[in-house]
Amino acid sequence: MQALLVIAHGSRRVASNQEILDLVEILAAKTTHYITIQAAFLELANPSISEGIDFCVKKGATEVIVLPYFLSAGRHVSEDIDNALAPKREEYPQLTITIKPHIGAANGMAEMLLNLAKG
Template identity: 40%
Template sequence: MKKSLLLVAHGSRRAQSNDEVRALTERVRMSSSSEFTDIECAFLELSPPTIPDGLEQLIARGADHITVLPYFLAAGRHVAEDIPEEVGVTRGAHPDVVIEIAPYLGTSEAMPQLLLNMLADSTTAAL
C-alpha cells in the first residue's frame, strides 16, 4: 500500500502566503517517517494546485491510500462542506483509491501546548 498525504490550505491572493504552505509541506515531508511515501499540498481556492489536481498528482504517482489534512483552525463551511465536496469528485473518479479526510488542524489535542510553546519561544526571543 502506498499511503500519501495531501495538506489542504485555503489559498491566498498573496503569493508569499501560498509559499509558506508549500514550505510547511516540505518541512512535513522532511520530518515524516515512513508513514507516508508521498506528501503534497493543495489549495481550496485562489492558488494551484486545486484539491482534485493535488489528489490526481498523488494517484498518478501510485498512491492507493490518501489522507487529506485540512490545514484550518475551525470547522467553517470550507471544512464542513467544500473540502468534502472537492474530495468527493476524485473519490467518484477513482473508487479503487482510499481517500480519507483527517480531522482539521484546530481539533488537535496538541494545539493548546503548541500555542503556549510558541508564546514561550517568542518571549525568549524578545529578551
C-alpha cells in the same frame, strides 16, 4: 501506499501560499512513511484539490490522507473539502480518501500556543 495531502484555503498572496509549500517540504523531510506529501488549495491558488489527488494517484498512492489546514471547522472544512473530493472518489473508486480533523482541533494545539507564548 499512503499519500498525504495538506489542504489549505489558498490566498491571493504568493507568500502565504509559499508558506504552505514550505511546510509540506518540512513534513517530507521528517518522514519517509508516505509515497508523496503534497499541498493543495481550496481556492485562489494551485494546485487545486483535484490536481492534488491526481498527483497522489500518479505517484502510486492507494490511500490519500487529507489534512485540512484550517483553524476552525467552518463551511470550508465541513462542506467545501468534501464537495471537492466527491468527484475524485468517483473518478478513482479503488482509492481510499481519509479526511482527518482540521488542524485547529488537533491534540497539542493548546500546548503549542503556550510554548509560543513562552518562546
